[in-house]
Amino acid sequence: MSRVHPLLRVPLIAAIAAVVGFPILSIQGDGPAARITLRALTFGGWVLAAGYGLMLIRFMYRIFEEPIDDVRTAAMSLFGKRRVGLVLVCALLVGAAVFPSVMSRQHVSLGFETLIYMTLALGLNVIVGYGGLLVLGYAGFWAIGAYTFAILALRWDVNMWVALPLGGLAAMLAGLLVGLPSLRLRGDYLAIVTLGFGEVVWYLLKTEAEFTGGEMGLPNSSIKGRLQDHTSFMNSGNLTEASEYYWLALALVIIAVYVIYRVERSRVGRALVAMREDETAARCMGINTIRLKLSAFAFAAMWAGFAGVLWVAKIDFINPNYFRFYESILILAMVVLGGLGSIPGVMIGAIIVNAGPALLRENADWFESHGLPDFQAYRLLIFGAALVALMIFRPQGLFGSARLRVHMGGSKDAS
Amino acid sequence: VAGLQYLINGIVEGSIYALIALGYTMVYGILGMINFAHGEIFMLGAYVGILAIGLFMSWGLVLICAPLAILLAIAFAVLVCSVWGAALERIAYRPLRNAPTLSPLICAIGASFFLWNLVMVCQEKEPKSIPDEARSWLADVRFPEHGPVGITLLEIGILVTSFLMMGGLFFFINYTRLGKAMRATAQDRTMASLVGIPINRVIAATFVIGSGLAAVAGMMFAMYASAMHYYDGYLPGMKAFTAAVLGGIGNVLGAMLGGLTLGIVENLAMWEGGRVYASALILGIIILCVVFFTLRSRMPKARLMRWLAACGIAIGVGTLKVTLEFEVPVFDDFLNHVLGRADYKHVYAFMILMLVLIFRPRGILGERVSERV
Numbered sequence: 001m002s003r004v005h006p007l008l009r010v011p012l013i014a015a016i017a018a019v020v021g022f023p024i025l026s027i028q029g030d031g032p033a034a035r036i037t038l039r040a041l042t043f044g045g046w047v048l049a050a051g052y053g054l055m056l057i058r059f060m061y062r063i064f065e066e067p068i069d070d071v072r073t074a075a076m077s078l079f080g081k082r083r084v085g086l087v088l089v090c091a092l093l094v095g096a097a098v099f100p101s102v103m104s105r106q107h108v109s110l111g112f113e114t115l116i117y118m119t120l121a122l123g124l125n126v127i128v129g130y131g132g133l134l135v136l137g138y139a140g141f142w143a144i145g146a147y148t149f150a151i152l153a154l155r156w157d158v159n160m161w162v163a164l165p166l167g168g169l170a171a172m173l174a175g176l177l178v179g180l181p182s183l184r185l186r187g188d189y190l191a192i193v194t195l196g197f198g199e200v201v202w203y204l205l206k207t208e209a210e211f212t213g214g215e216m217g218l219p220n221s222s223i224k225g226r227l228q229d230h231t232s233f234m235n236s237g238n239l240t241e242a243s244e245y246y247w248l249a250l251a252l253v254i255i256a257v258y259v260i261y262r263v264e265r266s267r268v269g270r271a272l273v274a275m276r277e278d279e280t281a282a283r284c285m286g287i288n289t290i291r292l293k294l295s296a297f298a299f300a301a302m303w304a305g306f307a308g309v310l311w312v313a314k315i316d317f318i319n320p321n322y323f324r325f326y327e328s329i330l331i332l333a334m335v336v337l338g339g340l341g342s343i344p345g346v347m348i349g350a351i352i353v354n355a356g357p358a359l360l361r362e363n364a365d366w367f368e369s370h371g372l373p374d375f376q377a378y379r380l381l382i383f384g385a386a387l388v389a390l391m392i393f394r395p396q397g398l399f400g401s402a403r404l405r406v407h408m409g410g411s412k413d414a415s
Numbered sequence: 416v417a418g419l420q421y422l423i424n425g426i427v428e429g430s431i432y433a434l435i436a437l438g439y440t441m442v443y444g445i446l447g448m449i450n451f452a453h454g455e456i457f458m459l460g461a462y463v464g465i466l467a468i469g470l471f472m473s474w475g476l477v478l479i480c481a482p483l484a485i486l487l488a489i490a491f492a493v494l495v496c497s498v499w500g501a502a503l504e505r506i507a508y509r510p511l512r513n514a515p516t517l518s519p520l521i522c523a524i525g526a527s528f529f530l531w532n533l534v535m536v537c538q539e540k541e542p543k544s545i546p547d548e549a550r551s552w553l554a555d556v557r558f559p560e561h562g563p564v565g566i567t568l569l570e571i572g573i574l575v576t577s578f579l580m581m582g583g584l585f586f587f588i589n590y591t592r593l594g595k596a597m598r599a600t601a602q603d604r605t606m607a608s609l610v611g612i613p614i615n616r617v618i619a620a621t622f623v624i625g626s627g628l629a630a631v632a633g634m635m636f637a638m639y640a641s642a643m644h645y646y647d648g649y650l651p652g653m654k655a656f657t658a659a660v661l662g663g664i665g666n667v668l669g670a671m672l673g674g675l676t677l678g679i680v681e682n683l684a685m686w687e688g689g690r691v692y693a694s695a696l697i698l699g700i701i702i703l704c705v706v707f708f709t710l711r712s713r714m715p716k717a718r719l720m721r722w723l724a725a726c727g728i729a730i731g732v733g734t735l736k737v738t739l740e741f742e743v744p745v746f747d748d749f750l751n752h753v754l755g756r757a758d759y760k761h762v763y764a765f766m767i768l769m770l771v772l773i774f775r776p777r778g779i780l781g782e783r784v785s786e787r788v
Contacts, residue, residue, distance in 0.1 A: 020502055023495050024459065025537045027466040035473065039537065134517050136524075181773040188449050188520045189772050192656070196769040199653075203762045325649070329524060336521060381532035387525025391518045392510045 010051035018044030054389075096250055100243035108242045110358050112314055115249035116307045118350040121334040122256045122343065123303030128332070129341035130269060131296045132276030133182060134191035137198025138331050140178075141171040141301040143205060143323035145308025150218045150318055151211060160313045164306060171305025172298045179297030183290055186279070198328050205320035218318055245314040252310060256303055257343055263299070264343075272296055273341075326380070330354075333383050336390060339397030348399060353383065420564045421686040422679060427570045427639070429678020430577035434632035435655030436662070436670035437584060438625030444601040444665035445621050446512065451523035452503060453629060454652015455530035456496050458645065460630030461637040462534055464492035465543045477549050484549060485638075492630040500626025501619050509615070527648075534645040544642035553638065573635045580628060581671050588667055593620060601665065650761060657768040663777055677767065681760055692737065694750045699733035 022040040075084050100108045124138045145167035152158040152166065178197050182190050205212045212218065263269045271292055274282040283289050312318050330353055338349025357379040390397065435457050442450040467488040471477050477484045507526045511519045553569040588594040596617045599607040608614045636651060637643045658677045662669025684693065706725040 016502075020495075020498050021533075021537075023463045023466060023491070024534060027470055028538075036470070128517075132517070134520060181769070184773060185776070187517070189776060191520055192449065192660075193769050193772050195653075196765040196772075199765045200762055200769075203759070203765075207759060207762075326528070329528060332521070332524075378532070378536055381529060381536055384525045384528030384530075384532055388507050388522050388529065391514075391522035391525065392507070395514070395518050 006055070010055065011048060013051060014044045014048040017047045093254075097247070100246050105242055108246050109314075110355060112242065112246045112249050113358075114351055114354045115246070115253050116311050117331065117334065117354045118253050118347050119249070119256050119303050119307040120331050121338070121346045121350045122253070122260055123300045123307070124331050125335050125341065125343070125346045126260060126263070126272075126303075127296050127300040128335055129346070130264060130272040130276065131293070131300075133293070133296070134188070134194075135178075135300070136191050136195035136325075136328055136332065137178070137201070138194075138300075138304060139323040139325070139327040140194075140198035140201035141174055141304035142308045142311075142327070143201055143320070144174050145171045145305030146312045146318050146323070147205060147212060147218075147308075148305070149309040149312050154218060160309065164309050167309035168302045168305040171301040171308065175297040175299075175301025176294055178301075179294045182293050182297065195325070195328075198323075198325060202320055202323055202325070205323070212320070215320065242314070245310070249310055249314075252306055253347075257347075261343060268292070268295070330383070333387055336387060336397055337383075339399040342397065342399050345397055345399030349397070417563055418683065418686050421682045423564070423566055423570065425679035425682035426675060427573050427678070428682065429658075429675035430574055430581075431632050431636050431639070431674075432651065432655045432658045432678055433671045433674025434577050434580060434628050434635075435651060436658040436674045437581070437667060438629050439656050439659040440662070440664055440667060440670040441597070441621050441625050443659070444667075445597065445604075445618060446508070446519075448508070448519040449523060449656070450508075450622075450625075451520065451652075452507075452527035452530055453625065454648040454650075454655070455527045455534075456500055456503070456626045456648075457629040457633040457636070457652060457655075458643065458648025459499060459530060459534065460492040460496045460626075460633030461643045461647070462538065462543060462633075462645070463495045464488045464630070464634040465545055465637055465643060466538075467491045468545060468549050472546055472548065477546065481549050481552050485553075485634075489631060489634045492634050493627045496626040496630035496633075497623040500622040500629075503626075504619055504622040509618075531645055531648060538645065540645070542642040542644045542647075543637075545637055550638060550641060554641070569638060573639060576631065576635065580631060584624070584628070585667060587624075593617070597621060653768070654761075654764045657764045657771075660768060660771050660776075677764060680767070681763055684763060685760065695733040695736040697750065698736060699729040702732050703729035 018040045021043050025040040025043050026037050028035060028037050028039070099111055103111070120138065120142060123141075124135065127133050127135050148167045148170040149158075149160065149163040152163050153160075158166070178194055181193050185193060206215055208214070209216070271282065271287045274285065274287060275289055275292060279289060334349035334353045335346050336349070337352060338347065339345030360379070435453065438453045438456070439450060442448065442453070465488075468477065468484060471484040471488065476487075503526055507522050508519060511522055550569075553572060554567055556568040557565045558568075558571075559565055588597060596607070596612045597620070599610075599612055600614050600617045604614055607617075633643075636647075640647075654677060655674065658673035659670045660673070661676060662671070662673030664670075703725045706728050
């Protein structure tokens with residue numbers, strides 16, 4: 001296939017996709033009502049469009065790479081590198097802070113959700129991006145934080161401010177527990193063990209209905225709690241407005257960014273990166289990898305715990321199905337999409353993965369009137385394909401740092 | 416005697432797991448990567464088969480000759496899945512063959528995500544079921560017809576098919592040219608290519624064979640459960656991976672053994688009459704571990720003696736527990752709570768997976784601990 005001209009390669013691939021996808025796409029209906037439709041052809045058409053679209057983007061990127069670089073260097077030399085960054089950060093902060101006062105309630109909720117996912121992605125980035133330890137059960141930590149608050153509030157009327165550190169602590173302990181096997185394992189086996197952890201947490205939440213309400217979630221009428229008689233999770237922190245929760249989540253993200261930024265540039269952060277690149281060498285240099293791994297796990301899990309408490313407080317209801325396996329993968333997709341080990345990249349990844357589909361859903365009418373499909377229904381499909389494409393063409397992510405290339409593949413001489 | 420029914424169910428489910436596990440273990444043996452999308456190929460096989468049966472039904476073939484329709488559907492599913500497997504390898508895995516550990520795994524997860532959502536988007540969200548006309552001639556014939564313990568024709572069919580396929584694969588890997596090439600590639604890829612083995616073709620063949628086996632397993636699973644969901648690839652896939660790890664990943668015989676073990680353990684845990692034995696067994700294992708490790712510091716030289724002493728004490732306590740029926744307070748409460756709940760059936764697989772990976776990553780039959788572990 002490599003001998004085919006690039007412009008002809010795309011239709012070829014589209015044709016193959018249509019043929020290969022034919023059975024699953026074109027046969028519709030059950031039993032006697034089964035029939036063959038033309039959907040495989042439409043699918044081939046989409047592959048064609050996507051292929052040419054990607055080629056166009058690459059072409060544009062090549063054309064505009066230099067001008068963009070020029071603008072950036074010009075701005076840097078005019079104002080100084082630090083000042084440009086500072087101005088950008090300040091502008092973003094102001095924008096984020098006034099967001100609830102200018103947008104509708106629905107958008108504020110979406111913003112809150114995105115901020116929570118941002119915290120999660122930042123936390124996961126510590127362990128996957130800096131530590132190079134793939135964790136596939138991160139939603140498990142999130143669930144532990146969330147359920148800690150929910151159960152504490154229902155049984156003992158604990159308010160949100162007290163539960164916030166407790167949720168973080170619970171997730172941290174869970175992180176230590178999962179971190180222990182990581183001392184013996186590396187690479188994909190560790191990933192599978194953490195996946196197992198996430199699944200076991202999910203099944204426990206689903207099964208132990210006396211504590212967690214099972215599939216009915218919490219709060220739930222069969223579980224007698226003091227809280228549900230007179231108030232809700234939302235009121236337990238004396239916050240009622242969606243925008244107040246938005247600001248709280250914003251504060252959490254800012255703290256997370258600051259702390260993680262500082263940690264990344266500290267001894268511990270550099271040790272983590274060193275361990276990612278070569279564990280044996282790192283140990284030879286006197287790094288205590290056992291302590292380092294455990295603390296990385298605990299630190300990363302802690303953010304998920306905080307995010308979980310805040311999440312329950314705002315949405316006022318939880319259910320094990322919020323924390324299924326694919327949530328972990330979505331958070332991983334945020335980290336990978338934005339760029340492993342890059343704080344701004346991960347935050348942009350969270351915005352793309354979480355807010356993107358929601359915005360598409362809002363504008364579904366527009367898409368429909370223009371004859372385009374409902375992209376929102378295909379979001380997981382697109383993220384799956386994006387993960388594959390990223391790993392092949394741009395393993396460091398959209399905004400990743402070049403430092404990672406050694407670890408994630410890419411060009412070998414980049415170190 | 417009632418336990419026998421659970422044993423039969425366990426063996427039937429286990430043989431399906433074993434068929435899927437073969438795909439995982441072959442790919443891991445050759446490429447050293449976890450083909451996370453394998454469970455999705457399994458699901459795809461079931462879906463394609465069910466769709467084909469639906470199509471045959473609308474053509475009237477099922478009513479004329481149901482066995483022929485099912486055989487054709489299985490053949491169609493195998494064909495489609497082999498192509499999908501090969502395409503997956505070519506598109507997603509080949510470019511990453513020499514990349515470090517994390518990227519192929521993330522890529523495989525992305526591929527698996529893509530596949531299950533593709534099926535979800537293309538077909539309706541409701542489960543696809545096999546029409547009764549195609550299934551009843553197998554599933555409704557039972558030997559003996561009445562009684563507590565029995566086996567249906569379908570279960571016999573599943574057992575026979577899967578054991579035939581496993582035997583065939585075993586023969587194929589050990590005695591054919593391509594099988595030898597596969598083993599050589601698994602041992603040392605560079606060296607194999609140096610002696611003239613076309614490794615790209617061998618790896619593609621591995622994916623084709625693994626996906627074909629998964630398609631057969633998927634079809635049998637769909638017949639057994641009579642319906643299939645688009646997300647039904649994940650859990651059987653993870654269980655099959657557990658089976659592969661349990662048997663020693665990279666080891667074909669181990670995958671078969673692991674699958675059977677997992678199926679039997681899962682189903683026997685559901686058996687209420689066996690609770691006494693199960694608790695005795697688990698207590699025995701715990702005592703064995705405790706005694707073994709306390710003795711290790713006392714008498715580090717006498718390995719055999721330690722084993723004998725530990726086993727003796729453990730077996731003694733176990734038999735005493737069964738015969739005298741005494742209860743250990745917290746332990747038995749916990750077991751009664753955990754055993755026998757349908758939801759926990761799936762947790763066992765994950766627990767086994769985690770424990771094996773942590774304490775004995777090479778599994779039951781694995782000889783060498785791979786470099787990557």
